Amino acid sequence: MRKICVVGLGYIGLPTAAVFANNGWDVQGVDINPSAVDAINKGTIHIEEVGLESLVSKAVEEGNLKASEKVKQADCFIISVPTPINDEHKANLEYVKNACETILGVIKNGDTVIVESTIPPRTMDDVIAPIFASSKFQVGEDIYLAHCPERVLPGRIVIEVVENDRIIGGINKASTDAAAEIYATFVTGKLLKTSALSAEMSKLMENTYRDVNIALANELVKISNKLGIDALEVIGLANHHPRVNLHLPGPGVGGHCLAVDPYFIMEKAPVESQLISNARSINNSMPDFVVEQVMKLVESQKSKIAILGLTYKGNIDDIRESPAMDIVEKLLDVGFSLGIHDPHVSQENLKIKNSSFAEAIEDAECILVLTDHNEFKELDEKVIIDNMKYPRILDTKNCLIIKSEEITYVNFGNLAEKNKFITVES
Numbered sequence: 415m416r417k418i419c420v421v422g423l424g425y426i427g428l429p430t431a432a433v434f435a436n437n438g439w440d441v442q443g444v445d446i447n448p449s450a451v452d453a454i455n456k457g458t459i460h461i462e463e464v465g466l467e468s469l470v471s472k473a474v475e476e477g478n479l480k481a482s483e484k485v486k487q488a489d490c491f492i493i494s495v496p497t498p499i500n501d502e503h504k505a506n507l508e509y510v511k512n513a514c515e516t517i518l519g520v521i522k523n524g525d526t527v528i529v530e531s532t533i534p535p536r537t538m539d540d541v542i543a544p545i546f547a548s549s550k551f552q553v554g555e556d557i558y559l560a561h562c563p564e565r566v567l568p569g570r571i572v573i574e575v576v577e578n579d580r581i582i583g584g585i586n587k588a589s590t591d592a593a594a595e596i597y598a599t600f601v602t603g604k605l606l607k608t609s610a611l612s613a614e615m616s617k618l619m620e621n622t623y624r625d626v627n628i629a630l631a632n633e634l635v636k637i638s639n640k641l642g643i644d645a646l647e648v649i650g651l652a653n654h655h656p657r658v659n660l661h662l663p664g665p666g667v668g669g670h671c672l673a674v675d676p677y678f679i680m681e682k683a684p685v686e687s688q689l690i691s692n693a694r695s696i697n698n699s700m701p702d703f704v705v706e707q708v709m710k711l712v713e714s715q716k717s718k719i720a721i722l723g724l725t726y727k728g729n730i731d732d733i734r735e736s737p738a739m740d741i742v743e744k745l746l747d748v749g750f751s752l753g754i755h756d757p758h759v760s761q762e763n764l765k766i767k768n769s770s771f772a773e774a775i776e777d778a779e780c781i782l783v784l785t786d787h788n789e790f791k792e793l794d795e796k797v798i799i800d801n802m803k804y805p806r807i808l809d810t811k812n813c814l815i816i817k818s819e820e821i822t823y824v825n826f827g828n829l830a831e832k833n834k835f836i837t838v839e840s
């Protein structure tokens with residue numbers, strides 16, 4: 415049985431390890447977090463992902479998946495550790511470099527090292543290859559190196575890791591072929607063979623494409639607000655064109671991918687990446703824009719606002735880079751008092767209080783919807799009318815269905831129109 419060692423057992427590494435283990439590989443999972451290692455060895459998981467627990471417990475039970483804190487000898491190594499950005503918006507490659515250094519201690523002739531972590535362009539050639547070149551091995555001849563970025567969507571990881579087409583970018587042809595042969599053991603999508611450099615850039619451009627297009631939709635909202643146009647209607651109409659796909663506006667762009675990956679390109683070519691950089695600024699400006707709109711809907715800067723949703727998108731529990739968290743801070747800085755409700759986020763992950771819906775809206779002058787969780791689509795309108803000071807809603811995700819005319823419903827389509835008509839009762 416061939417051996418594979420997966421370094422980093424997070425949202426990507428653990429599903430990858432489990433899928434390999436269920437497809438004929440002897441898998442060693444490695445993580446620096448002892449409680450993750452412990453949980454996995456018991457056949458349980460430390461993260462939330464649909465279908466993952468049964469995959470892990472089957473693999474552990476059959477003896478094909480073991481976790482530890484140390485890298486062990488294997489025929490293939492997969493690096494799936496985080497590459498966060500620092501305060502200067504530069505990629506922090508320390509985790510990836512450390513993983514390479516530890517692999518260097520056990521690697522042997524004929525082995526393959528695959529980096530799945532998202533990395534800035536040229537990282538394989540300029541950072542990773544030199545680490546292995548410092549050993550006794552000829553890189554690309556004795557050992558093989560490839561970048562094979564993942565493109566899975568949280569909530570569908572277990573399915574997409576198998577079914578999605580996969581980019582396989584070796585630092586030379588022998589490396590590409592070696593990595594492709596490894597993924598061929600379970601990927602049912604196409605294996606797209608290329609260079610490491612093209613693989614790095616393609617991954618970054620996929621997420622940058624979305625970030626730039628979301629910025630365009632957000633800019634449309636600001637323009638429409640100024641000119642008295644319904645931006646959401648315009649998007650609907652324009653998208654009837656067979657070759658147009660305007661994205662959806664929102665309170666900003668969050669998550670660890672779209673809000674991060676464009677910076678990896680900007681870091682390497684700052685002068686050339688003007689559009690990408692502007693798109694980042696536009697999306698980063700949305701929390702301020704939302705706060706400005708809230709100010710127009712309330713009586714004073716000490717009013718109570720009810721926040722619905724903290725996660726970076728709907729129906730997940732992830733608050734990383736979430737614009738909602740940013741908006742909460744900005745509203746608190748202004749002096750508003752907040753009632754906060756997010757049924758997907760547990761209190762232990764928050765410094766602020768996560769209340770029930772009823773408690774959050776009690777006496778509030780405005781509900782501010784920041785995430786499109788399914789639970790928010792049909793709210794109890796009577797509870798809103800009976801318990802709020804003024805029944806007003808600003809829905810930045812355009813996800814609510816409001817029937818009652820007693821409730822003032824504002825979204826990014828009717829912002830300009832509603833702002834004109836709202837008067838504060840004394």
Ligand code: SAJ
Nearest residue numbers: 565566567620621628661662664667668669671672726727
């Ligand atoms: N958003 C909008 N308007 C839209 C679409 C999204 O404002 O029209 C916002 C969301 O609310 C959220 C953010 O963008 O704040 C990102 O959400 P997302 O669902 O687009 O992306 P992620 O970050 O959950 O996952 C992405 C995916 N990439 C693409 O769809 C190109 C996924 O396939 C990648 O694997 C993942 O990034 C990654 O790891 O790179």
